Amino acid sequence: MRIKEHPILGTIKKGKKVKYYYNGTEMEGYKGESIAAALHAEGVMVHRYTSKLHKPRGVFCAIGRCTDCVMIVDGKPNIRTCMTLLKEGMYIETQYGISGKEVWQ
Amino acid sequence: MAEYLDRSSDIGKLVAMPDDDMIICRCEEITKGEIRKAIHDGMWTMTEIKRYTRAGMGLCQGQTCSRIIKGMIAKELGVLPLSIDDNTARVPVRPVEVRVYGKGIN
Amino acid sequence: MIRYDVIVIGAGPAGLSASIEAAEAGMKVAVFDENTRPGGQLFKQIHKFFGAKEHKAKIRGFRIGEELLAEAEKLQVDVHLNAAVIGIHDFNSIAVVENEQVSFYKAGNLIIATGASENMVPFDGWTLPGVIGAGAAQTMMNLHGVLPGKKVLMVGSGNVGLVVGYQLLQAGVEIAAIIDAAPKIGGYGVHASKVARTGVPFLLSHTILKAEGEEFVTGAAVVEVDSKFQPIKGTEKHFDVDTICMAVGLSPMSQLLRIAGCEMKEMGGLVPACNEYGETSISGIFAAGDVAGIEEASSAMVGGRIAGAASALRDGFIMQGDFEEKYKALKESLNQLRQGMFCKENRGKTDMTATEEGIPLSNSLLEKGYLLEKEIIKFPGVKKKAGVHPIIECTQNIPCNPCQTACKFNCISIGENITALPVVIEDSKCTNCGMCVASCSGQAIFLLNEDSEDGFVSITLPYEFLPYPKKGVKGIALDRSGNRVCEAEIIGLRTAEAFDHTALLTMKVPSEFAMSARFFTL
Numbered sequence: 001m002r003i004k005e006h007p008i009l010g011t012i013k014k015g016k017k018v019k020y021y022y023n024g025t026e027m028e029g030y031k032g033e034s035i036a037a038a039l040h041a042e043g044v045m046v047h048r049y050t051s052k053l054h055k056p057r058g059v060f061c062a063i064g065r066c067t068d069c070v071m072i073v074d075g076k077p078n079i080r081t082c083m084t085l086l087k088e089g090m091y092i093e094t095q096y097g098i099s100g101k102e103v104w105q
Numbered sequence: 106m107a108e109y110l111d112r113s114s115d116i117g118k119l120v121a122m123p124d125d126d127m128i129i130c131r132c133e134e135i136t137k138g139e140i141r142k143a144i145h146d147g148m149w150t151m152t153e154i155k156r157y158t159r160a161g162m163g164l165c166q167g168q169t170c171s172r173i174i175k176g177m178i179a180k181e182l183g184v185l186p187l188s189i190d191d192n193t194a195r196v197p198v199r200p201v202e203v204r205v206y207g208k209g210i211n
Numbered sequence: 212m213i214r215y216d217v218i219v220i221g222a223g224p225a226g227l228s229a230s231i232e233a234a235e236a237g238m239k240v241a242v243f244d245e246n247t248r249p250g251g252q253l254f255k256q257i258h259k260f261f262g263a264k265e266h267k268a269k270i271r272g273f274r275i276g277e278e279l280l281a282e283a284e285k286l287q288v289d290v291h292l293n294a295a296v297i298g299i300h301d302f303n304s305i306a307v308v309e310n311e312q313v314s315f316y317k318a319g320n321l322i323i324a325t326g327a328s329e330n331m332v333p334f335d336g337w338t339l340p341g342v343i344g345a346g347a348a349q350t351m352m353n354l355h356g357v358l359p360g361k362k363v364l365m366v367g368s369g370n371v372g373l374v375v376g377y378q379l380l381q382a383g384v385e386i387a388a389i390i391d392a393a394p395k396i397g398g399y400g401v402h403a404s405k406v407a408r409t410g411v412p413f414l415l416s417h418t419i420l421k422a423e424g425e426e427f428v429t430g431a432a433v434v435e436v437d438s439k440f441q442p443i444k445g446t447e448k449h450f451d452v453d454t455i456c457m458a459v460g461l462s463p464m465s466q467l468l469r470i471a472g473c474e475m476k477e478m479g480g481l482v483p484a485c486n487e488y489g490e491t492s493i494s495g496i497f498a499a500g501d502v503a504g505i506e507e508a509s510s511a512m513v514g515g516r517i518a519g520a521a522s523a524l525r526d527g528f529i530m531q532g533d534f535e536e537k538y539k540a541l542k543e544s545l546n547q548l549r550q551g552m553f554c555k556e557n558r559g560k561t562d563m564t565a566t567e568e569g570i571p572l573s574n575s576l577l578e579k580g581y582l583l584e585k586e587i588i589k590f591p592g593v594k595k596k597a598g599v600h601p602i603i604e605c606t607q608n609i610p611c612n613p614c615q616t617a618c619k620f621n622c623i624s625i626g627e628n629i630t631a632l633p634v635v636i637e638d639s640k641c642t643n644c645g646m647c648v649a650s651c652s653g654q655a656i657f658l659l660n661e662d663s664e665d666g667f668v669s670i671t672l673p674y675e676f677l678p679y680p681k682k683g684v685k686g687i688a689l690d691r692s693g694n695r696v697c698e699a700e701i702i703g704l705r706t707a708e709a710f711d712h713t714a715l716l717t718m719k720v721p722s723e724f725a726m727s728a729r730f731f732t733l
Contacts, residue, residue, distance in 0.1 A: 001358040003382050007677045008257045008271065008712045012356030037355035045340040045427040052134040056426050058340025060131075060169075062347030064245065065328050067164040067200065068131060068338075078164060080200070082350070085247060128338050137333070169331050172462060172480070187477040194469035196298030196306065199245060205311050 002041050020090040035081035035092060036062060036069050047071045047081060051097030072100045110149050116182055119145040129177070130170040132163025140174060144181040151175060151192045164200060167192055215241045215289070217522050218305060218318035220296045220467065223251020224508045225500025225515035226324035227279040232519025233322075234286035236528040241316065242288055243307055245295035248354075250276035251326055253508060255349035257381075258374055259652035259711070261399075261611040263629055265544050266509040269613040269650045271711065273353075275508075299471040303495055320495050320522035323468055323483075324515060327461035327501035332366075335421040341428025345375040345458035352382040360454030364431045365389040366419050367458030370398035370507075375458060376406050381675055387450040390417040390433050392440055395577040399553065400607045401653025407580030408730040410693030415578050420447065422455050431455050463502045471496055478504050488521035488538070489514060497522060506548075513545045551608040551630035567608045568632055581691035582606060584726050591634040592623075592656075599643040599660040602726075603633045605653060617650035648673050649710035658717075661725055668725045669702060674716040679704055680731060688720050688728035697724050699731055 003012055015031030022044065029038030036059050039047070046056040047069045060068040064083040072093040073079040077100070081092070093100045125138030135158050148157045154174055161167030161174065171192055179186040197206065216238035219226045226242055227249065234240045248254060256272020267275045283290065294309040304317040329344040336342070341360065345367070348359040363384055365376045368391035376389055389406065394416045396403045407413065416436050423430035435446035462480035469475060473483045474492035483491040483498045490497050497518040500511035517538060524534040549555065552563065565571050573586045582604060587593055592603025601622060603614065608630040615625040615633065622639040625631050641658070648656045648671060658671035670688075680686060680701045688699035703717035720728045 001361075003352060003356045003358060005677055006356070007381050007675045007714075009353065009356070014356070033355045033357075037351060037357045040351060040359070041355075041357045047340070050134055050338075053128075055134075055338060056340055057131075057338060058427065059343060059347055059351075061329065061344045062350040063328075064199075065165060065168045066131065067168075070164070078200075082347075083246075124335065127333055127335055129333055131338055168328060172330060173333055191469075191481055194466040196300075196470060197308075198466045198470070199295040199297050199308065201295075201297055201308050201313070202311075205308060206313060208312060210306075210313055210315055 001043075018086060018088040020086060020088070020092060022092050023094055029086045031086065031088070033086055035071070035073065035084050035086050035090070038086045039081065039092070046094065048095035049097070049102075054096075071095050110182070112147070112149065116145065129173055130158075130160035130163065130167075132165050133159045133161075135160040137177070140177055141181060144178055149178065149182060150190060151178070154178065155192060161192060166200075212304065212315045212317050215239050215316065215318040216526060216528070217241070217320045217322060217519070218243065218303075218316055219322045219324060220305065221251065221324035221326055221500070221502075222246075222249035222290060222292075223324060223326050223500060223511065224253055224275070224279065225326070225511040225518075226251070226322065227283050228512040228515030229322045229324060229497075229499050229519035229522075230288045231279065231282050231286060232516045233320075233523050233528075234283070234288050236520070236523035238523055238526065238528050240286075240288045241291060241318070242283070243291045243294045243296050243305070243316075245293070247293055249280055249290055249292060252346070252349075253279070255346070255353045256374075256508065257353055257378060259713075260509055261507075261609060261652050262509045262548060263544075263610070263612050264616065266512070266548060268611060269617075269652055272508065275512075279512075296467065299467050319526050320497065321471075322489075322497045322499055322515075322518050322522060323502055324498070324500045324511075325464045325467060325502045327505055328464050329457070330460040330462055331457055332419075332459050334419045336424070336428075337422060339422045339424055339428050340426070341424065341453055342422050342455045342457065345371050345456050348375055348379060348454075348456050352378065352384075358382060358384055359456070360384060360452070362387055362452045363454040363456050364419070364433070364450050364452045365456045365458060367391060367460070368393070368396045368398060368403065368413065368415070369458060369460065370402060371461070372458030373398040373402035373406060375456065376411065377402065379456070380406065380409055380411070386411045387431075387452050388412045388414050388433075390414040390419065392416065392418045392436055394438070396580060399609055399653060400573070400576045400580075401605060401655045403576065403580035404582070404604065404691060405654045408689060408691050408693055409732075410689065413578070413580045414448075417448075418442065419455065428453055428455055461501065461505050463505060465498075465502050468496070468498060468502070473498075487542075489518035490521060495522075495525065510545055510548045513541050513548070517541050517545075547629045548610050551610050553607075553609060566606070566632060567628075567630065570606070570632075573606060576606065579692065587726070591632055594635045594637065595661070596635075596637075597662060598641065599658055600641045601635055601647050602657045602659050603635060603647075603651075604655045604657070605633050605651070608632065611652060613650040613652065614647045614656060617646040619644070619646070623647055643671075645671065645705055645715045646709065648715055649707075649713040654713070657729065659725055661722070663719065663722075666722050667719050668722045669717050669719050670725070670728055671703070671715050671717040672729060672731065674714045674731070675712065679706075679714055680716065680733065684733070686731055686733040688718060688724060689730040689732055690727045691729050693730070696728050697721055699728065701731065
């Protein structure tokens with residue numbers, strides 16, 4: 001969910017609309033915002049499942065420290081989505097361990 | 106900084122706790138029980154815990170769990186947290202892709 | 212390798228201030244920051260700052276960030292963004308990752324202003340998506356305009372928890388409760404009060420037990436703790452929340468200083484041992500801001516300036532005499548910020564029972580976040596007067612004085628001592644201009660007109676929520692605890708550039724509620 005009008009910040013300034021893909025589904029976000037923010041606005045909570053216990057993880061610190069929000073971005077795993085800005089046509093996938101597929105050894 | 110730890114001192118038996126299966130190191134998914142066991146196995150420094158259990162060795166390099174582990178060691182040993190040395194700070198302090206790191210210096 | 216006179220690591224309040232000071236002295240300065248935006252945490256701070264005018268009091272944090280940035284740019288400070296400093300090597304050279312490349316830079320002076328990171332406490336389910344740091348909530352809502360959740364449980368009642376809690380309310384998020392394991396609220400009473408009066412309950416001596424949910428947070432369980440912080444059986448409480456926000460303290464991010472080999476000491480985490488100018492045990496390496504010891508952004512800015520000036524002195528860019536003069540003023544400014552009930556010496560003190568003026572401290576404020584009516588009337592900012600007059604519900608000695616200068620009609624006095632409680636001058640004439648209400652960073656000033664007509668009084672209160680209630684609208688007046696007290700009618704809404712997004716809402720309530728009605732809701 002996005003804030004439409006804020007009592008202090010007014011209308012939140014956004015970059016131009018961009019299309020991206022989340023697990024193959026086309027979605028819309030704004031240029032200049034982090035991948036994590038764009039996904040959160042769409043209600044995506046789970047960014048990855050851990051390799052050992054297969055537990056869900058999402059945004060935790062949002063400033064690049066905790067590395068919990070990593071996902072597979074354009075084929076690369078372990079990308080910190082809170083520090084990586086959204087770009088047109090980006091392909092973002094849920095990360096399972098360090099894989100893009102839900103195959104557990 | 107850290108006071109000398111007498112390794113021969115008795116810290117008592119490892120008693121199971123109800124929250125032993127709670128995750129402490131989020132990256133490597135190391136539990137409270139595993140870390141407590143490591144302490145009772147004789148791992149009394151942050152560095153030893155890290156090498157013995159991998160806690161703090163994951164992607165974030167102990168950004169979140171170091172402080173918690175420090176408190177845990179102190180509690181098990183019955184000393185103040187400030188008497189436990191931190192993990193060695195090392196370059197790189199931020200995650201860097203090996204591809205970038207290996208490129209050489211600009 | 213590119214060489215600068217000064218390299219500043221971290222473009223937050225301390226780093227930017229240091230770079231401005233050094234550049235003003237004529238030094239060639241570069242600032243490195245790993246983020247895409249400079250300003251550190253300032254751009255997430257949408258509240259008005261405390262302090263005096265020289266600390267940029269009553270200006271909102273993000274505007275201070277804009278000011279600092281403009282100043283740095285004007286002085287041609289080289290700001291490197293998306294540039295993570297990954298190491299400090301011999302002879303003050305730093306390794307930076309930028310544009311997918313490791314580069315080295317070197318400088319005669321390094322000023323480390325890397326700030327702090329959030330502490331976390333582990334609990335059952337703390338790895339579930341929906342458990343977030345308070346900083347993450349701020350980033351989401353104030354930088355990206357995205358709501359962190361619909362309903363939040365805030366863990367931690369220090370200033371971070373209170374300020375972020377209020378910001379969540381402003382963004383339209385509901386707060387189930389603010390909990391803290393400590394028996395008393397850790398942050399400023401005024402911050403707690405502005406949250407409490409909207410109806411948010413405080414649960415002190417409570418700790419988080421569990422984040423419930425399979426894939427993400429669907430609820431939270433908390434439990435009361437005894438004086439030894441042990442859970443008390445049978446006191447468990449459940450909240451339907453989708454977000455658990457953690458605000459349990461900060462630790463200095465001092466790895467780079469440790470790598471450089473600076474002598475460190477323990478102060479809520481490792482901090483460098485510095486001299487009074489922020490210089491570490493290694494000549495030419497300085498530390499400023501939270502990395503040198505957790506404080507507020509206001510003191511970080513002053514600390515940054517001192518380190519910047521000291522590096523200029525070290526390399527002969529300013530004369531000893533000029534430096535000393537500058538340092539004296541900056542030190543004085545820093546000392547002001549380090550006074551009062553919440554200063555380092557008083558932190559964790561449990562035996563404080565009265566203000567500097569000798570007025571008993573309110574336990575209700577410390578435990579529930581609001582003052583009782585019988586307590587508030589003892590304070591010098593609360594006087595019964597004819598006509599419109601300010602009621603100042605500022606009851607703790609904190610370093611802050613914008614209200615004194617906001618009133619051009621000398622109704623309010625704090626005096627030389629910045630932590631003194633504001634006094635409403637007996638024989639002064641309030642013009643109902645509202646400047647004091649808007650200038651109070653703690654939103655603790657109200658205008659009361661006790662001689663309104665036919666058994667009703669009017670109360671003007673600071674209001675920072677949307678939508679603004681329209682004139683003529685009838686709603687409910689809430690008391691300091693957020694409880695409903697009576698019906699109220701909005702008879703005025705004032706906004707002005709000088710108020711800087713604090714609207715002044717005037718409501719009409721029956722006169723018996725003059726001293727209890729402090730908030731309005733529909």
